[in-house]
Amino acid sequence: MVITQISKNHRQWIRGLQRRKNRDQEGVFVAEGFNALESALRSIHHPVLEVIADRNHIEAVADIIFNETPLYECSDSIMNELSTESTPQGVLTICRRSEFDSRNLGAGTSDVLLYLDRVSDPGNLGTIIRTSAWFGVRQLMLGPSCVDPFNAKSIRASAGALFAVELYMPVSPESMKGLAGRAGYQIIAMVPRGGISPEQVEKSGKNIIMMGQEAEGLSDELIGFADQVVSIRGRGDVESLNLSVASAIILYEMLK
Amino acid sequence: MVITQISKNHRQWIRGLQRRKNRDQEGVFVAEGFNALESALRSIHHPVLEVIADRNHIEAVADIIFNETPLYECSDSIMNELSTESTPQGVLTICRRSEFDSRNLGAGTSDVLLYLDRVSDPGNLGTIIRTSAWFGVRQLMLGPSCVDPFNAKSIRASAGALFAVELYMPVSPESMKGLAGRAGYQIIAMVPRGGISPEQVEKSGKNIIMMGQEAEGLSDELIGFADQVVSIRGRGDVESLNLSVASAIILYEMLK
Numbered sequence: 429m430v431i432t433q434i435s436k437n438h439r440q441w442i443r444g445l446q447r448r449k450n451r452d453q454e455g456v457f458v459a460e461g462f463n464a465l466e467s468a469l470r471s472i473h474h475p476v477l478e479v480i481a482d483r484n485h486i487e488a489v490a491d492i493i494f495n496e497t498p499l500y501e502c503s504d505s506i507m508n509e510l511s512t513e514s515t516p517q518g519v520l521t522i523c524r525r526s527e528f529d530s531r532n533l534g535a536g537t538s539d540v541l542l543y544l545d546r547v548s549d550p551g552n553l554g555t556i557i558r559t560s561a562w563f564g565v566r567q568l569m570l571g572p573s574c575v576d577p578f579n580a581k582s583i584r585a586s587a588g589a590l591f592a593v594e595l596y597m598p599v600s601p602e603s604m605k606g607l608a609g610r611a612g613y614q615i616i617a618m619v620p621r622g623g624i625s626p627e628q629v630e631k632s633g634k635n636i637i638m639m640g641q642e643a644e645g646l647s648d649e650l651i652g653f654a655d656q657v658v659s660i661r662g663r664g665d666v667e668s669l670n671l672s673v674a675s676a677i678i679l680y681e682m683l684k
Numbered sequence: 685m686v687i688t689q690i691s692k693n694h695r696q697w698i699r700g701l702q703r704r705k706n707r708d709q710e711g712v713f714v715a716e717g718f719n720a721l722e723s724a725l726r727s728i729h730h731p732v733l734e735v736i737a738d739r740n741h742i743e744a745v746a747d748i749i750f751n752e753t754p755l756y757e758c759s760d761s762i763m764n765e766l767s768t769e770s771t772p773q774g775v776l777t778i779c780r781r782s783e784f785d786s787r788n789l790g791a792g793t794s795d796v797l798l799y800l801d802r803v804s805d806p807g808n809l810g811t812i813i814r815t816s817a818w819f820g821v822r823q824l825m826l827g828p829s830c831v832d833p834f835n836a837k838s839i840r841a842s843a844g845a846l847f848a849v850e851l852y853m854p855v856s857p858e859s860m861k862g863l864a865g866r867a868g869y870q871i872i873a874m875v876p877r878g879g880i881s882p883e884q885v886e887k888s889g890k891n892i893i894m895m896g897q898e899a900e901g902l903s904d905e906l907i908g909f910a911d912q913v914v915s916i917r918g919r920g921d922v923e924s925l926n927l928s929v930a931s932a933i934i935l936y937e938m939l940k
């Protein structure tokens with residue numbers, strides 16, 4: 429295995445990938461830590477382009493990656509510069525993003541799909557991806573104004589699950605509705621209050637569950653598309669549930 | 685209403701409250717933003733000692749607080765210094781922490797209680813508090829090595845719910861077991877895999893649900909105390925669920 433010292437231009441390119449614009453343009457993203465590296469190596473999505481490790485971790489990385497994967501070494505201080513974490517884990521995995529075309533959705537996809545409308549917190553998005561993968565929901569649709577799932581915080585919150593799901597993005601509300609009609613999905617809108625309980629939803633068919641923005645919820649247009657409107661009943665006087673928590677409860681109920 | 689300009693020493697005291705040691709010593713904490721201020725004003729726990737606002741928000745704050753609450757004004761740059769957020773919301777509420785004695789737990793407490801063992805992520809802790817309050821679980825026990833719920837990140841994730849619950853801390857494993865015996869609670873241990881499903885748990889009685897540390901789960905001692913061991917079944921190949929997500933699913937199932 430050949431280990432190369434990382435060059436200055438190379439470092440600038442990696443740092444540039446912290447910006448969504450550059451990630452989108454190049455179709456490349458950075459996943460931090462050993463958990464992400466191992467998930468990337470096991471996955472058929474998002475092939476590993478190269479790996480960067482600091483001196484303390486280079487041997488451990490060399491032991492687990494494929495022989496042909498380019499491996500770059502850097503100092504601790506350069507790792508600090510390249511990492512988005514306050515205490516870097518010592519390894520960065522650079523991956524090529526697999527693109528999924530929503531026109532292919534429908535045949536052979538899960539009986540439960542998620543559609544996310546303007547989710548703005550990357551931690552929530554990553555946690556929703558993690559929960560979906562746990563429950564075997566492999567396809568997620570992201571509306572046009574969602575935060576980037578390839579953001580470092582989202583990848584971290586996904587705990588490796590980013591590599592286990594197919595992310596269709598951006599999927600417009602109309603395309604989602606078209607898919608539902610074409611492939612026989614019922615559309616469920618999750619709203620903070622006023623809907624039926626998750627237990628009351630008919631679970632035998634195919635369902636698309638729509639989750640909305642943290643503060644504002646689903647757009648009126650999307651709620652207008654819904655066959656069922658569902659809320660998780662509370663007993664306290666707090667305002668709402670966290671979005672990733674509400675997503676987890678409806679997924680649990682639909683898939684148990 | 686008297687509005688005072690904040691002094692240098694006063695600022696130093698507020699900044700000092702970002703450290704747990706100082707918060708614990710003084711029994712005082714800082715909650716950021718309007719949502720927290722409004723929750724604090726509505727609450728019977730954690731009385732408001734004083735409020736600090738920057739120039740753009742001082743009028744809005746003066747409109748909602750009680751006449752006798754001390755109100756301090758500061759510049760934007762001082763607010764930036766005092767706030768832990770990258771984009772401060774312009775208002776800080778300083779509260780006296782109410783202490784709850786776990787020897788009083790048992791009579792008149794909820795049929796479902798949470799016991800948290802070494803939870804280390806403040807965002808998770810705050811989200812668990814928010815979910816508990818949503819489902820009407822008003823008492824939470826925190827084991828000796830939990831992160832501080834009065835940490836700024838935890839308060840933010842609780843979305844105001846910190847003011848709606850009673851936090852008993854620290855509660856040793858033995859005290860929790862003693863309470864269960866005394867007050868007739870069944871003890872449930874949540875583990876990543878191998879337990880019975882949440883639906884299979886007998887829900888008519890009184891239950892203490894124990895949740896463990898993000899990476900390591902519950903201690904062996906605590907698992908040894910359990911009457912029932914419960915896991916949320918997955919269908920995917922990801923490692924685990926996020927802790928606040930797992931807590932939400934078991935609370936939903938126990939309380940629906």
